[in-house]
Amino acid sequence: MNWNKMKFEKLISKFSDIFKEDEKRQGFIYYENINDSRNLPFELNSILFVKGIADYYKSKIVGIMPYHAQNKILLEILGGELDDIKKSPKLLEKLEIFFRLFILLISCHTGSDVGKIYCRKILIGDLIYSDIVRKHSDVYTLEKSNIIKYWDTYKKAITWTVMYDNKFSKKAPLVYALGEVMYTEGTLYRLSAKHGAKIVKIPFLSNPYLVQRFGNGYEYNIDRLFYEQICKEKKKAIYDVDKAKDVNSLIYDRPSIESSAAFGDTKQIYKREELINLLGVNPRKKNIFIFLHCFSDDSYHETVSIYRDYYCWYIDTINKVKNISNVNWIFREHPMAIAYAEGSVAKRIFDEHKTPNMYWMSKEFNGKNIPQIADAVITVSGTAGVEYSALGIPCVILGKPFYSHYGYTINIKSENEYIDVLNKMDKIHMLSDDKIATAKKILEIYMNCRPVYNTEIEGLISEFRSKFYEGTPYRKAESDFLDEMLNWLEKNEIKESRIYQFGLNVVDDN
16 A cells, blocks of 8 residues: 555645635746656645745746646645646747757857857857756866757757747746746746746755745846845945944855855864965965856856856966966865866866966865965855955955945956956955945845745755655655644644745735
């Protein structure tokens, strides 16, 4: 007997009683979770959140995801429907898709060409570029388009764009709740914005319980523009720097996977002299830290940087600084490089180009050591640019992050300017008190503008995820989850849960 099936049916029966639909529903709330739509425990939290949005608008949920029987049943019980992302396009759509692919085959040749691809009046080339780099472990940059080699990626992006542009034309989204902004999944978000939807992003990786509120859609990086908007709004508020939260706690005490990897308490803190000796740097020269990025993490940046991607920036920066000997160039390994299956790629490139003025700081060093010896920091668009500015350490940036508009960073706009700045790093000085105060304010706004909604139901889901990823057999982890969920429903009203209530209130008409 399949006990899990019986428990699932019991849970669905309870949901059916709770969410009886008495009124007619108009309009559509689209919900995307293409990457993680495998089973109920992974989906329940997001679906309840979206149900709250749908009930606010008295609209119907449409779940865009690969077919899974449990998810289909649950969506139907909640008054929604499942739209199988793997469903084949119609005949006329197929003809258009292959025509567009043929045009690309004869007109798109370089990596820069890829980044400029449009389809149905939305930019999708940057998404295709980043998707190829992200999902092929041996690819860190695209010199050539290689359409034949990466045919499936090009085809997927264009297929989704054509199909869902047509679908949204017939059933326009009021709200679009998305699981992914970048990569090919981002085509759906951009299409929904084109059709006038309000956008809600639900990140689920480093913090699966983070829910962010967004207004109408943007064409490019929604994260950067969201934080930029929040910082501009809140910077005008009265602000007492002396009463602000300690900068060190803002930087080092973040509850994220990446931060714990970078600043874990188990890693040793050294005195300045000890650290200088361990790294072997020249104590008479200034120390310039170059903070590396994960090459495959949202890699395409040609629209906001003088470099096409992180890999191009890294290679060019190494070639520039290896001949500049008036400072110590310390390359800081990204703490999440292994998680992105990049292993020792950056270190191997470093070793191939190393000169006596270049040094390597691995992720094994606690990040809290860096401010003791850093005289400046270089990054494309990492949060290090605002974190270290708040500590008074000047930062050179090569992108357009949300914190780049306030006068405390050195913003590079051309290759000649970059060379000039690198050559003069031996003359760089700590930031003024006014600039530190501004950076500190922006940092605190950034760290506090993302509400974390850790709910009772999320606790059950988190426990399931932990068991599953730690090796507990799936059926056992699922069985425990269903037991706990059924017990929770005996004592609690699901419409009173914070995740449902937040969905009910997250999007308004103001």
